[in-house]
Amino acid sequence: MATGLALHVGLNRVDPARYEGWEGTLVACENDARDMARLARTAGFESTVLLTPEGTAANVTAVLGEAAARLGPGDILVFSYSGHGGQVPDDGPAGSDTEPDALDETLVLYDRQFLDDEVRHAFDAFADDVRIVSFFDCCHSGSSIEIPGGPGAGATARFMPEPTRRQLDDRDRGFYADLRRSLAASGPRDGAGPDALLVSACQDDQEASDGDVNGAFTEALLQVWDDGAFRGGYRDFHRAIQRRLPPTQSPNLHLTGTPDPEFVDQRPFTV
DSSP, rough: OOOOEEEEEEEEEGGGGGGTTOOOSSSSSHHHHHHHHHHHHHOOEEEEEEGGOOOHHHHHHHHHHHHHHHOOOEEEEEEEEOOOOEEEEOOOOOOOOOOOOOOEEEEOSSSSSEEHHHHHHHHHTTTTTTEEEEEESTOOOTTOOOOOOOOSTTTSSBBBBHHHHHHHHHHHHHHHHHHHHHHTTTOOOOOOOEEEEEEEOOOOSSSSOOSSSSSSHHHHHHHHHHHGTTOOOOHHHHHHHTTSSOOSOOOOOEEOOOHHHHHHHSSSTOO
């Protein structure tokens, strides 16, 4: 019998001491994490929830590492994130894969931004043929799991203000350059690697909306799931969520590695 593990991260703010005084206050992200955990547990997953101050780079890395050590071929990881999303200049080392838009997408964790390169590196630790499904409710999230216009009126967007972003880019450029070199030094893994797909709140160049109870994307996802009444595969699930959101926030379905068609056609949250 397959094993299902899940990690749910929800941050209603970040540590201002690590973000040049910016707190990044949001309303619905902790609710998103709790609701996604409730959904996953009902579907048979063992879930870990990290809320606001617990949502650090070290904690996220540790939980993903523990999951990689436990899961084998045919098992499944669900990773949901709700919070701010960011972008940093992609100053990768010579010869490494770089983003077409010269920007790395990030998860804005409590203590620092977590590069999509780090997500890729964490996923690379999983055994061949582990299924990985990510749901990212944040801005700029369209392709945030790479493996080699504004939101609705009156809504709060889950993105970092441009002045803060510029300050952090200048301050942290050297740190991320060293981090990318460290990740690149680990070299390519042997074997096919895990099969991963992402259903994201929006495209890389779009913003995701916060809400009073849930984020717009998570609210639509929960409505489509309908307490387990949904039938269909991940493509159908993505399209149904997409239809509930405006063109300014267009959820993405992003596949990496070599996901088996049978995996993509499975009903979501199938252990």
